[in-house]
Amino acid sequence: MMDWTDRHCRFLHRQLSKRVVLYTEMVTADAVIHGDRARLIGFDAAEHPLVLQLGGSDPERMAEAASIGADWGYGAININVGCPSDRVQSGRFGACLMAEPETVAACVDAMARRVDVPVTVKCRIGIDDQDSEADLDRFIDTVADAGCETFIVHARKAWLSGLSPKQNRDVPPLDYDRVLRLKARRPDLTIVLNGGITTLAQAGDLLEAVDGVMLGRAAYQNPFLLAEADRTLFGDPAEPPDRLEVVDRMAPYIQRAVAQGTPLHAITRHMLGLFQGQPGARTWRRHLSENASRRGADGDVVRRAADIVRHALASRQYQDQAA
Secondary structure, eight states, X not given: OTTTSOHHHHHHHHHHOXXXXXXXXXXXXXXXXXXXXXXXXXXOGGGOSEEEEEEOOOHHHHHHHHHHHHHHTOSEEEEEEOOOOHHHHHTTOGGGGGGOHHHHHHXXXXXXXXXXXXXXXXXXXXXXXXXXXXXXXXXXXXXXXXXXXEEEEESSOBOSSSSOTTGGGTXXXXXXXXXXXXXXXXXTSEEEEESSOOOHHHHHHHTTTSSEEEOOHHHHHSGGGGGGHHHHHHOOOSOOOOHHHHHHHHHHHHHHHHHTTOOHHHHHTTTTTTTTTSTTHHHHHHHHHHHTTXXXXXXHHHHHHHHHHHHHHHHHHHHHHHO
């Protein structure tokens, strides 16, 4: 998710789950080749397992960017064929490439020849009037024939004209059944379902029929959702961390990043939803929002916000005992 799942967001999410696979923001192949790689695709080793998501349509440039990503240590390279924004379309990548399965196949083939890690594709179930099940089947089969074995399918078509990217996340209806039929038709492929999944119980139900699920906005807006993922979805017997433990785990990372010149708010903006639904959540958000952008702000801002939450939790516990 562009502007959301940067390295600071991913480090936070990794403190909540050891097992879920994390994805970068979509980065264009040209940016990887010519840009500041440390800023664009740098990551902390703790973020693994981690996938680099690329945008582009030129096979040679995509292959070069994939090779760079593999050399940096990413465990897989994903081609984004799902983003519907105008900016992405103007660069001829994202969801508009669903109309060009041969182009995507050529990118997969060129990338797979350059790297030893898996090359995967994230797509929609359709675009505009190219929305029949036959269209999706043709796209999947063409790209699979080029060597792609894993598809992350957003179970919602994209309107490339007439709807904004935000509307494309909500307006076209979800069609999980189409993705389930795809998996039934192509059991040899790894099919991951994306779109509209808001709970781990829902994810678990879907995993009865597909190989994986991808959570986006739900995990970002309520990151603590991931804390139960290892136990609920992976059968890990370890006790999940509580929210305050996660804040404590973040403290050394925040101290190190701020000392290296990262503005505190670049990290804390991803932490605003950590206490969603808990006593003190509103005060936590307000304290971070009002103080993290101030000149010289450092980890003390987060520690103070955590102390406020601890006090709120202690007060609630006292009230419950008194009642």
